[in-house]
Amino acid sequence: MNYLRRCLFLTLLLCLYTQALFAVIEVYEFEEEQQHQQYERLIDELRCPKCQNQNIADSNAPLAKDLRQKVHEQILDGKSHEEIVQYMVDRYGDFVTYRPPLRPVTYLLWFGPFVGVFLVLGILVWRTRRMARVAQQALTQEEEAALAHLLSQNSTKDPIE
Incomplete structure (x- = not known):
């Protein structure tokens, strides 16, 4: 048993030593x-x-x-x-x-991210302004009459049906 431990220890030591040889x-x-x-x-x-x-x-x-x-x-x-x-x-x-x-060949590399950010911000501003305009538009008299007619029809019905 002692001989086996000694062989195992020497084998382990040899493996560790050879690993150090590879570290250049x-x-x-x-x-x-x-x-x-x-x-x-x-x-x-x-x-x-x-x-x-x-x-x-x-x-x-x-x-x-x-x-x-x-x-x-x-x-x-x-x-x-x-x-x-x-x-x-x-x-x-x-x-x-x-x-x-910075050369003409690398302009996209240097300025592309900034152009992309400004493009996205521009689209967001445009969309929010457009949505605000649509929300602020008043209904015409014909549209109000049609809406009132639909609401009156819906309110006369029994909700259980």
Whole structure:
């Protein structure tokens, strides 16, 4: 029994140890602290083109790993923040940034929600005004006479029938 417990314990320990081998942490070295801060800001700002709404800092996709490596290389080459972002946009399109630029192609993206809200508000105002006008209209003498006739016919009938 003691031998069985020892084997089970060693097997469990081996499983836990091999799990730690799969946990890879990327470590990039920089010459200055400012470069490291720029790197962190860029990988948080750039979106992974392969993943659904994940930045390259949080993504485990191989493409995100390559992009982090490319950002690191460009920072060490002395590229500015704007140059690195422009390189990524040139290569992967505007999708790689969370804030696409304002161009005729992206007008709907930027202004569509506002146009939709104003359109809905306009329709609501129009409908409420229209309903108020309909409710305020007075009956003509002919309509009043027809209504009185219908009410008098209905009141003469026995409600039990």
